[in-house]
Amino acid sequence: MKPKIFxxxxxxxxxxxxxxxLSANNFEVVQSFDAQDAIEKLYEEHFDLLLLDVKVPIKNGIELLKEIRQDGNETPAIFITSLHGVDDVTSGFEAGCDDYIRKPFALKELLARIEAVIKRHYKSIDKIVRIDDRSSFDTLNFILKVDGNRVSLKPKEAKLLAFFLQNQNKPLTKEEIFNNIWDYNETPNEGSLRTFVKVLRKYLGKNRIETIKDVGYRYVSE
Incomplete structure (x- = not known):
């Protein structure tokens, strides 16, 4: 599964x-050209990283990021900006961005910044997150390996594991999981979620994913 960028x-x-x-470099990209359309898409779909131009119609990128951060969206974000002042950069970081790149920029530099932010977000020195002595997960390609062998995960199982790794030791409500794993045009299903968790526990161990009664789940790191 390709990492999804907005x-x-x-x-x-x-x-x-x-x-x-970015498509040529194994990313899926969803485009938006103004803040209103952006807000709608950000509430409808889950993304692995946000690329936000600062100067866009209706509402600037900094205000947009502030709004979605207040609503609990913690997706890592990089600002694309023609602004060069220190105050502008400070405002971007205060709004919750993880990095910024100034126009004009080289596409290779953009790719390097994207990969660096994704790696930091998963708290890993590289794209491979080591789960335990037996298991690892490729955060860019959504590949789980156990004892050196690739495990065949369904797309939503892989997305769920990635979401757990982004939120290690943090209680996650079923609603949060539904919003991040299911697309806006799909109907979330608790039975399917339980099945996905069961599959992950099969490979990672029963104690790795804790059930929080009447709330949701928590991924427990070592």
């Missing part, structure tokens, strides 16, 4: 160029 950029030519480049 791109808010009102320069259509630049946006298309970034999409083509």
């Amino acid at each position: 791109l808010l950029e009102d320069d259509i030519e630049l946006s298309n160029t970034v999409v083509q480049f």
Whole structure:
């Protein structure tokens, strides 16, 4: 499964160029050209990283990020900006961004920043998160390996494991999981969620994912 990136950029030519480049580097990219459309898509779909232009129609990128952070969206974010002042950069980080890149930029630099932020977000020195002595998870390609062998996970099982690893030791409500694992046009199903958890426990151990009665689940790190 490809990592999914959300791109808010009102320069259509630049946006298309970034999409083509990232798609060629094994990312799925969803585009938006103004803040209102961006808000709708961000509430409808789960993303692994946000690329937000600061100067966009309706509401600037900094205000947009503040709003979704207040609503609990912790997806890592990189600002794309033509602003060069220290105050502007400070405002971006105060809003909750993880990095920024100034226009004009080289596409290779953008890729390097994206990969670095994703690695930091998963608290790993590289894209491979070591779960225990037997298991590891590739956060960029969503591949679980146990005893050196690749485990065949369904897309939602892989997304659920990635979400757990992003929120280690943190109680997650079923609603939070539904919003991050199911797409907006799908109907969440508690039975399916229990099945996904059961599959992950089969490979990672029963104690790795704790059930919190009437709330949801918690991934327990070592």
